[in-house]
Amino acid sequence: MIKFTAVRPLLWTENLDDTIGFYTRVLGFELMGRNDGWQWASLRKDEVYIMLSQPNAHEKFDKIGFTGSFYFNVDDVDELWEDLKTKTKICYEIETFDWEMREFAIYDNNGYILQFGQPVDSIGNTE
Incomplete structure (x- = not known):
């Protein structure tokens, strides 16, 4: 049986710097890694991990959103x-x-x- 060990949401953002700022300054996350070429970042607070990215070129993208x-x-x-x-x-x-x-x-x-x-x-x- 395969064991799932974690979920790490990848949140799309149109402004990586603003979003990194919100999560680090307001919520106290730590920037773990960043790649400006990919427009991607990884954040952590305690045992919670979040990734940020500009929308993927392979995805149909109209606007930032999540249901x-x-x-x-x-x-x-x-x-x-x-x-x-x-x-x-x-x-x-x-x-x-x-x-x-x-x-x-x-x-x-x-x-x-x-x-x-x-x-x-x-x-x-x-x-």
């Missing part, structure tokens, strides 16, 4: 909310939902929805 969102599990969603709520465009404010998750969502500089959540039963635990 979904990227959901990040974090260990202190309230602290992250306090940090990001005035730095970013908000999709929805922090809330505790019936499915026992406390979460919020923002838009990145390309319009991708980034959701951040934490299970309610882990809030306040100092394990």
Whole structure:
């Protein structure tokens, strides 16, 4: 049986520098690698990896877009909310939902929805 070990989204952007700036300055990602000839970059924060690229010449491209969102599990969603709520465009404010998750969502500089959540039963635990 083949084991899947990770997923690394490749987000298209029309401006690589702006997108690297958003993820490094606003969200605290580290630039792991960059190739300007390919218009590609790799970013990391803790155990989360994201790649960025200008749209591939082999793909039909009209505009930046994604029919979904990227959901990040974090260990202190309230602290992250306090940090990001005035730095970013908000999709929805922090809330505790019936499915026992406390979460919020923002838009990145390309319009991708980034959701951040934490299970309610882990809030306040100092394990």
